[in-house]
Every structure is written in structure tokens, then in C-alpha cells.
Amino acid sequence: MLTIEMLRQSSALTGLTDDQLNAIAEMSRNDENTVIGTKIGALHGQYDTDILGITGIKKKDGEKSYDYAKRVLGEYKTKAESAKTIQTQLTAAQAQVAELQSKLEKGAGDETLKQQLKDAKAQVTQLQTQLQTKETEFNTKKAEFDKTIKDTHVDYAFQAATAGLKFKSGITEPIQKTLLNAAKAEVLAKGTPDFIEDGQGGKKLVIRGADGNILNNPKNNLNPYTMQELVMETSLKDVIDTGRQQTGGGTGGFGSGSGGTGGTLDLSGIKSQVEADKAIEAHLLANGLTRDSQEFADQSMKLRTENNVASLPIR
Structure with a gap:
């Protein structure tokens, strides 16, 4: 976004009044808001599609993407609470088994007590199976959801990093797409995408190597590699004009x-x-x-x- 201060530094704009400079700055600001709004809308659309694909939970008519994601996560929380309820029942059943076992050891071995112990043990086994199923289901869905969100961010960063690249003459669009996919695979082969604090209250994308350390660029004062820097170290650099x-x-x-x-x-x-x-x-x-x-x-x-x-x- 152009600011008044930036415009005043341009020799070509010398002589323009403050009102004219303000008009140019306002146009720049409004245009940027439009572009950002469009990109955010597209990104939210990707989120909505991925959430539906993973969870099977549909977005309601008129529901905002943020509220949609919040509702889906809320349903996951409900499943987690359901697992917690089963855990509570399991703990109670295990306590009952221990109590009945103690009575039998003390000689109170009538048939009714033996049947009660048998039933309690069966309940423990059943609850353990239910709990394991719930935990496995929840952890699998959560891992899939987290991976999709991260993949979406990586895709967006890669698209932003390659959007302004100009291919050499003679490279057709289908070949360009193939080369871009190959470059993305090269970047991801270098390590695992992760997000760290950017020092401004947000997150930024980095790549961690096999040792878990962030990949830093020796050509940029050992700052973490940006996606654009990583792209320009792939085979794509040989076909860019x-x-x-x-x-x-x-x-x-x-x-x-x-x-x-x-x-x-x-x-x-x-x-x-x-x-x-x-x-x-x-x-x-x-x-x-x-x-x-x-x-x-x-x-x-x-x-x-x-x-x-x-x-x-x-x-």
C-alpha cells in the first residue's frame, strides 16, 4: 500500500498537492483491500472444502467460515467429552471389580457375588473397547484436520511465491504446471512445514530439516528461508526468465x-x-x-x- 510519505519521495510526483497525494494513497489502500479480500475469500473457500472432505460435516447456509470451523471443532470437543464420560464409567466399573474381588477373597463367595464380578469384568472390557475406539477416531480425525489446514497454508504460500514468475519463451502452460508441481515437491522434500511466531502476534511458515532445526538461508543472513527463496533454489530457476x-x-x-x-x-x-x-x-x-x-x-x-x-x- 502506498503511503503519503512514500509518494512524497518520488521525484515524478513533485508538485502534486496534498489532496492529490491523498487521493492516490486512498486508491492504493482501497485496491489493496479488494485484492486481500479476494485472496482471503479464496482461502476460506479452500478451508470450507477441506473441512467438509475430512469431517463430512456440511457448512450451513450463510454460515461464516470462522463459525463453520469453530462449530466443527466444537463437535470434536463433544466427541472428546464423550470419551471422557466413558473413561469415568470405566473407572467406576474397575473400582466395582476391585471391590467384588476383595469380597470374594474374604470368603464371601456366593453365586450372586460371582455373577456380579463376572458382569462387572465384562463391562470393563466393553468400556475399554469403546474408549479405545473413540480415542483412535478422535486422534485420527484431528491429525487429518491439522494436516489439511497446514497443507492449505503451504499451498497458498507456494502460489504466492510463484505467482509473479515469468517462464522462458517456448514453455507452454501444461509444462509450466508440471514444472511448478515438481518445484513444490522439491521444496517439501527439504523438510517439514511448520509455523512459528513472527514476533508481531502472528505466525510465519518455515521448513524444518530432518534434524528438526529450521532451514536458514546463508544468502540472507541466516534468516529462515522464505517460500520464494526455496522455490528459486529448485530446478525451476533454470526455466525462469x-x-x-x-x-x-x-x-x-x-x-x-x-x-x-x-x-x-x-x-x-x-x-x-x-x-x-x-x-x-x-x-x-x-x-x-x-x-x-x-x-x-x-x-x-x-x-x-x-x-x-x-x-x-x-x-
């Missing part, structure tokens, strides 16, 4: 560049500064930078300069 497109005979061409971050920024086809700034922002976010960081602002201005964004019309 990383060349900078030049305009005219100068040295400050407009096209694509890395800007010191992982992956490649492709600005070919961009027709305005607003479009370019959106692409730069998406590129930096995919590399794990946050909008409120100084590095984000520095890299944004660097990419603008490298790609001669100021030479484009504002919109």
Missing part, C-alpha cells in the same frame, strides 16, 4: 530485477506507477518483509529506482 528488459539505449531500463531480495520481480507489461508499486509491494511481502519496517521502505524505493518506475504515468 530472469533477464532485465531494457528500454532504449540507457542503463536504467524498466523491466525486472531482484532488488536484493529473494526471487525475481517482473514488471514487464506494467503501464503505470500505481501498478508498479502494487507489484513491488507484493514482491516484498512474498519475501517476508512487513509494510511497517524500514527495510520494506528502503527496498521499495530501490526497486522503484532500478526499474525507472518514475518514468511511467502515475495511473
